[in-house]
Each structure stands twice: as C-alpha cells, then as structure tokens.
Amino acid sequence: MKTYEPPKEASHDSGTPADLLTFMTQSWAVPTGSVPTLAGRERFAARRQALGKLFPGDVLVIPTGHEKIRANDTNYRFRPGTDFYYLTGIHEPDCVLVLVPDGDAHRAIVFTEPNPGKSNSTFFTDRVKGELWVGPRLGVAATAARFGVESQPIDDLSTFINVTLGALPARLLRGLDDDAATIVVSSLDNDNALAAALSELRLIKDELEVAELRAAIAATKRGFDDVVRALPNAVTERVVEGIFNLRARVEGNDVGYSTIAASGPDACILHWVRNDRRIGSDDLLLLDAGVEAVSLYTADVTRTIPVSGTFTPAQREVYTLVWEAQRAAFDACKPGNDFLDPNAAAMRVLAHGLERLGILSSAEEALRDDKLFYKRYSLHNVSHMLGLDVHDCAKARAETYKFGRLEAGMVLTVEPGLYFQLDDLTVPERYRGIGVRIEDDVVITAGGYENLSAALPSEPDAVEEWVRSLCATIPEPWVVPAPE
Numbered sequence: 170m171k172t173y174e175p176p177k178e179a180s181h182d183s184g185t186p187a188d189l190l191t192f193m194t195q196s197w198a199v200p201t202g203s204v205p206t207l208a209g210r211e212r213f214a215a216r217r218q219a220l221g222k223l224f225p226g227d228v229l230v231i232p233t234g235h236e237k238i239r240a241n242d243t244n245y246r247f248r249p250g251t252d253f254y255y256l257t258g259i260h261e262p263d264c265v266l267v268l269v270p271d272g273d274a275h276r277a278i279v280f281t282e283p284n285p286g287k288s289n290s291t292f293f294t295d296r297v298k299g300e301l302w303v304g305p306r307l308g309v310a311a312t313a314a315r316f317g318v319e320s321q322p323i324d325d326l327s328t329f330i331n332v333t334l335g336a337l338p339a340r341l342l343r344g345l346d347d348d349a350a351t352i353v354v355s356s357l358d359n360d361n362a363l364a365a366a367l368s369e370l371r372l373i374k375d376e377l378e379v380a381e382l383r384a385a386i387a388a389t390k391r392g393f394d395d396v397v398r399a400l401p402n403a404v405t406e407r408v409v410e411g412i413f414n415l416r417a418r419v420e421g422n423d424v425g426y427s428t429i430a431a432s433g434p435d436a437c438i439l440h441w442v443r444n445d446r447r448i449g450s451d452d453l454l455l456l457d458a459g460v461e462a463v464s465l466y467t468a469d470v471t472r473t474i475p476v477s478g479t480f481t482p483a484q485r486e487v488y489t490l491v492w493e494a495q496r497a498a499f500d501a502c503k504p505g506n507d508f509l510d511p512n513a514a515a516m517r518v519l520a521h522g523l524e525r526l527g528i529l530s531s532a533e534e535a536l537r538d539d540k541l542f543y544k545r546y547s548l549h550n551v552s553h554m555l556g557l558d559v560h561d562c563a564k565a566r567a568e569t570y571k572f573g574r575l576e577a578g579m580v581l582t583v584e585p586g587l588y589f590q591l592d593d594l595t596v597p598e599r600y601r602g603i604g605v606r607i608e609d610d611v612v613i614t615a616g617g618y619e620n621l622s623a624a625l626p627s628e629p630d631a632v633e634e635w636v637r638s639l640c641a642t643i644p645e646p647w648v649v650p651a652p653e
C-alpha cells in the first residue's frame with residue numbers, strides 16, 4: 170500500500186521555518202456542522218447487494234483509482250471509476266470499496282483518505298492532498314455519514330484484506346489502482362468475471378439513471394443551441410468546442426468525451442478532436458458532443474449542421490439518406506429485437522442509397538457478410554450502450570450485449586453516418602468531402618423506444634430552421650446544479 174511520503178518542496182517555493190510551522194498549526198476554529206446525506210443513496214446500497222448476490226462467499230474489491238499526472242506536478246481533473254461510483258455515489262479519488270461476505274449478504278466498507286483537518290502540518294505542506302492547496306477531503310466519518318456506508322482509513326486496507334479476511338477468495342476490479350493490485354491476491358479469470366458482472370448490471374437503467382440521462386441530454390441540447398447561436402462568429406472548430414464545453418462545465422461535471430467539432434472534410438474523420446480548422450461559410454459542421462452531468466451520466470449526441478443555414482443540394486442528398494437510415498434504425502428499437510437489428514436496418518437503407526447515388530454498384534452484394542463494402546463509407550455500427558460511460562457496459566459478455574436482445578431500460582445511441590473522403594475516387598466529385606452523422610439517445614420501453622434527444626432538430630428542414638431562428642440570439646441562462 171502506498172504510505173504517506175513527506176511532500177517535497179516545489180522548486181519555486183520558499184521553505185518552512187520551524188516558527189512558521191508552529192504559527193500555522195495554531196488557532197484554527199474547531200470544524201462544526203454535519204454533511205448532507207446523498208439523495209437516493211439507498212439505490213447505491215441496492216446495487217451493492219445485487220452485485221454481492223452474484224458472488225456469494227467472495228470478497229469483492231472495487232477501487233475508484235487515483236489522480237493521473239498530466240505533466241510534472243499537475244494532474245488531470247479526477248473522474249471516479251465508473252463501477253465504484255455506480256456502487257457508492259462517491260466522487261473522491263483514492264477510495265476502495267470492499268464487499269465482504271456476511272451471511273446471505275455482503276457488508277460494504279469504503280476505505281478512504283482521512284481528513285486530518287488542520288490538526289497537523291500536512292494541510293499546508295502537502296501540495297497534493299493538503300486542504301489549503303486542494304480543498305478538504307470528506308474523511309472517514311463524513312464519508313460514512315454522507316453515503317450511508319461503513320468507512321475506514323485507506324492505510325488500513327492492506328491489513329484488512331490480508332489479515333482480517335485472511336484466506337477468503339477475492340476478486341478485484343483491475344486497471345484502476347496499482348496499489349490495490351499489490352494487496353489483493355486474485356486470479357485474472359475471477360477478476361474478468363467481476364468486471365463483466367458490473368457491466369451487465371449496468372445494462373438495464375433504473376428510473377434514477379434514466380432521469381440523470383434526461384438531465385444530461387437537456388444540458389446537451391442547451392450546449393448545441395449555444396453553438397448554433399454562435400455560428401456566424403465561429404471562426405474555427407475550437408470556437409465550437411469551447412462554446413459547447415463551457416455549457417458542459419457550468420451545468421455538469423465536464424464533457425463525457427472529447428468534443429468532436431468537425432467542419433467540412435474533417436467530418437469524414439470519425440473521431441476528429443484536433444478541432445483546428447477554420448470553418449468555411451458553406452461547410453457542414455458535424456458536432457458530436459455530450460454533457461456529463463454531475464451525476465456522471467453522459468449524453469452522446471451528434472448533429473450535422475449547415476453553417477449558412479441552408480444545405481447545398483449535394484449536402485442535402487447525403488444528409489437525407491442518413492436521416493432515413495436513422496428512421497429505419499429507430500423502427501427496429503424494441504424489446505426482444507437483437508441489439509444489432511437497428512444497425513442492420515440502417516445499413517440496408519444506406520447501402521441502397523449508395524447504389525442510387527452511383528457509389529455502390531450493387532447494394533445487395535455490398536450487404537453480404539463476406540463483403541460489407543458499404544463500410545468504406547460508413548465504418549462504424551449505429552449503436553452502443555450509453556450511461557455513466559459514453560461507450561457504456563463495455564465489459565459485458567458478447568452474448569448479453571453485442572449478440573444479446575434489447576430489453577426495456579436499456580439506453581443506447583442510434584447514429585448512422587456517411588463519410589465521403591476527399592480523395593475517394595469511387596465517389597462522384599460533388600459528394601467528396603461531405604461527412605454526415607446524426608446521433609440520438611434512446612431508451613428501450615415496454616412498447617418500443619423513446620428518443621430522449623428528440624428536442625434537438627434532425628429532420629433536414631427543421632435543422633435549417635434551427636440555424637436561421639437561433640442565429641445570433643441571446644443564450645439561455647445557465648442551469649447551475651446545487652453544490653455537492
């Protein structure tokens with residue numbers, strides 16, 4: 170386990186004389202007050218019990234991870250491990266959740282960094298964890314009070330696992346915390362089964378999760394509106410990125426993934442995040458962006474917007490084909506269908522459209538499993554699960570996800586696209602450099618689906634009207650979440 174290391178002085182600060190140490194550690198008011206309990210915390214407890222039931226008799230160890238270094242002594246902003254957060258609601262770094270078999274159920278303990286307050290000098294000498302540098306930690310007692318879970322100091326984790334629990338079989342969620350990996354003896358197979366079980370629990374969203382996704386999507390809609398308003402002055406793709414990301418940072422935790430602000434031929438690069446091109450007046454802007462709410466649930470929406478407010482004839486042809494493919498995919502979103510059915514429906518429409526445009530010689534040939542020629546123009550499938558992660562439930566087994574069936578409560582994207590590279594000689598010149606993706610987020614319901622992002626215009630005329638009506642209008646006020 171990582172033990173406390175005395176912080177090294179930064180190369181640019183003066184030292185700490187003994188008299189300053191004495192002065193700094195005196196005469197601070199005793200902290201008062203209690204922490205508010207987390208709303209909905211019983212749901213997090215229910216998730217822990219549901220996970221425990223899948224592994225009776227096993228110790229389950231789920232870390233959240235540490236801050237990651239960006240450069241030298243600066244870190245990236247911390248974002249909790251998805252599964253740890255799903256089971257606790259805790260945002261702080263360095264914590265580890267341990268589920269211990271206890272009769273028919275599991276007892277949950279969160280090991281966390283203590284908060285020494287100003288009771289020792291680390292509050293001002295520790296640049297990484299000291300509260301004067303980075304703000305206070307919740308600490309052991311307040312973590313227990315806020316989240317309704319037993320809590321212990323993180324430095325006791327090693328003894329607890331190896332002495333108190335001794336020989337009980339353990340499973341570890343790997344890849345998040347090298348310190349925990351040195352403590353927990355477990356086999357890779359067992360650990361993979363734990364990771365898969367967590368992803369599969371998260372496949373079906375409960376009402377609280379769907380509500381959080383709705384909120385993330387509503388904020389995302391406001392961010393797209395911000396961008397549309399700013400189009401007349403959006404000189405480069407970075408302006409678009411910055412405007413969207415401002416909304417994400419004010420109303421949520423962050424963006425759920427790097428904003429793709431792709432204009433003109435950049436739209437043909439699927440994950441274009443350099444965002445450094447100057448936007449032309451007749452360009453399409455492909456904006457693929459999502460606000461990650463404070464709850465960490467993220468939207469994932471794409472719109473392809475004519476900067477001028479009017480599609481050129483060639484742009485409109487391509488756009489309309491993608492829009493029709495999305496309609497076909499929506500129709501296949503219902504419980505009992507294969508997860509891949511919406512994809513197959515969309516690809517059928519795209520392939521036949523590509524044949525009509527003179528790009529594919531035979532749609533039926535292109536659709537054959539041993540050909541898949543349409544992929545030259547539409548490389549990615551149209552759906553992935555969405556939730557706390559943008560590509561959610563990624564460790565679920567193929568038989569429950571990719572080759573599984575749609576069920577009520579699943580939330581997924583529907584995002585067909587067509588991408589005609591500038592240098593693609595199989596494509597008529599008038600279409601080269603056009604890239605279109607339309608992406609919505611749907612929840613599967615008992616009778617079919619609900620499009621959670623339907624408030625963002627996507628029908629071609631509606632998109633043009635959106636640009637014309639919002640152009641240079643005043644932004645909506647911020648919807649600022651209550652402080653933690």
Ligand SMILES: [Mn+2]
Nearest residue numbers: 469582584608
């Ligand atoms: Mn997506």
